[in-house]
Amino acid sequence: MSETIAPPDTxxxxxxxxxxxxxxxxxxxxxxxxxxxxxxxxxxxxxMVSTQLRAENITIPxxxxxxxGQTVQGPLxxxxxxxxxxxxxLHASDGxxxxxxxxxxxxxxxxxxxxxxxxxLFTSVVSFGVAAFAMGVGVLAIIFGWALHRLASAxxxxxxxxxxxxx
Numbered sequence: 001m002s003e004t005i006a007p008p009d010t011x012x013x014x015x016x017x018x019x020x021x022x023x024x025x026x027x028x029x030x031x032x033x034x035x036x037x038x039x040x041x042x043x044x045x046x047x048m049v050s051t052q053l054r055a056e057n058i059t060i061p062x063x064x065x066x067x068x069g070q071t072v073q074g075p076l077x078x079x080x081x082x083x084x085x086x087x088x089x090l091h092a093s094d095g096x097x098x099x100x101x102x103x104x105x106x107x108x109x110x111x112x113x114x115x116x117x118x119x120x121l122f123t124s125v126v127s128f129g130v131a132a133f134a135m136g137v138g139v140l141a142i143i144f145g146w147a148l149h150r151l152a153s154a155x156x157x158x159x160x161x162x163x164x165x166x167x
Contacts, residue, residue, distance in 0.1 A: 013157070024152035031145025038138030045131040049124050050074060060084065072121070075128035082121035089114035 050073050058072040064084040072081045089111050093101060098111035 021152040025149050028145045028147070028149025028152060031141050031148060033145075035138040035141030035143075035145060038134045038141060040138075042131040042133075042135035042138065045134070046128060049127045049131070053078060053124055063087075075125045078121045078124045078128075082118045082125075085114050085117050085121070 054071060054073040056072065058081060060067045060070050060072060060077060060081055061084055062068045064080050067077050067080050070077055072078050090096075092110050093107045096111075098108060098115055101108045101111060
């Protein structure tokens with residue numbers, strides 16, 4: 001004769017977490033606030049750098065690789081302008097760099113100015129990159145903060161199984 005085993009009784013109950021989760025909720029909210037702050041800071045820097053570049057009224061020449069005739073105001077136009085400055089400077093120096101020219105060569109001043117202009121434009125390109133990075137990290141901080149807050153707010157469901165006949 002075979003003995004029949006009753007299926008286990010599984011009942012779900014909602015219980016309080018074993019530890020308080022208030023700090024996790026606060027960290028989630030701080031993550032969201034920090035993310036918003038990073039996005040705002042990134043946008044402000046982007047606008048500030050773009051405004052300053054636009055105020056210089058630099059027009060990309062027709063022999064540039066792209067954006068001919070446009071005003072330098074963003075990372076791509078700044079990069080293209082820096083590239084064409086290098087092309088023009090090397091043309092003026094017959095392909096020699098600043099360090100390769102004699103110290104009394106009058107073209108050396110042209111190369112020095114070209115180098116300074118390029119460095120300034122590349123600094124703006126880096127600034128745009130840092131601003132974009134800050135905005136991206138801000139979005140991630142908001143997502144992680146929201147997830148932490150949501151997880152800390154979720155009820156804890158405990159499933160206990162009991163064999164029939166045991167109390």
